[in-house]
C-alpha cells in the first residue's frame with residue numbers, strides 16, 4: 001500500500017521502522033502512539049514522545065546485529081495517534097483500554113509509545129481482562145515506583161499507575177531500577193505482597209541487575225512498561241522527571257532478553273520521552289530499544 005499515487009524517489013514512510021508496506025491483517029506487532037502529557041507537572045513535552053520515536057525509528061538499520069535478522073519481517077503496523085481526552089485522565093485510560101483490548105483480540109502484540117506514564121494503566125487493564133490476575137505481572141523499569149494512592153487530586157496520575165495495577169487489577173508489579181520513592185509509597189510497598197522492588201544496582205550497592213531474581217518474581221504473562229528515566233541520565237537526558245544514577249543500555253537489554261526467553265510478554269510500552277529540541281540521541285535510543293525488544297520477543 002504505497003501512500004503516493006505517483007511514483008518518485010520518496011523518503012521512508014512515516015511509520016515505526018519506516019516500513020514500505022503496512023498490512024494490519026498479517027502484522028504481528030501494532031504500534032500504538034499515545035501523545036498524552038496531562039498529569040506531568042514538570043516537563044510536559046512527553047506528548048511529543050511518540051512522534052519523535054517514530055521519526056527516529058525511520059532511520060534505524062532494520063538488520064539486528066546481535067540476533068542476525070531483520071526483525072521488521074514479523075510485520076509492524078503503526079496505528080494513528082490516539083486522540084486523548086481533554087476531560088480526565090480516566091477517560092484517556094478507558095480509550096486506551098478499548099484499543100489495546102481490540103489489538104489483543106486481533107492477536108497483535110501491542111507496543112504503546114508515550115506519552116506520560118499514566119497511559120500504562122489502560123493497556124494493563126486490557127491485559128487483565130484477557131489473562132487472570134494471578135498469571136499476570138507488570139515489569140516496570142523506572143526510577144520511581146509510581147505507587148501513590150492519589151496525587152494532585154486524581155487516582156489516575158502518573159505517580160499512581162502501579163498502585164492502580166496492584167489494588168484495582170490485582171496483578172503483581174516488579175519494579176526495577178528504582179531510586180526515588182516517597183514515605184507514603186515506602187509504607188505501602190513494605191506491606192504489599194504483590195510488589196517486588198529492585199533498586200538500581202548503584203543505589204542498592206550491588207554490581208549488577210539480579211536478572212534471575214527478578215524473573216523469579218514474574219508470573220507466566222508479563223506486560224513490560226519502560227519509563228525511560230530508568231536509564232542513566234547521560235544516555236537518556238530527555239525525560240519528564242530526570243533522576244541521577246540510572247541503569248545502562250546493555251544492562252537493560254540483557255534483562256529484557258532474558259525475560260523474553262523465560263516468560264510470555266503480552267505487550268509493552270515505552271513512556272516519558274520528553275524530546276529536547278535538536279538532540280536526536282535520546283529519541284533514537286527509545287526507538288532502538290523498542291525495536292530490540294521486538295527482536296527478543298520474536299526470537
Ligand SMILES: [Mn+2]
Pocket residue numbers: 142143144227229230241
Ligand atoms: Mn519515572
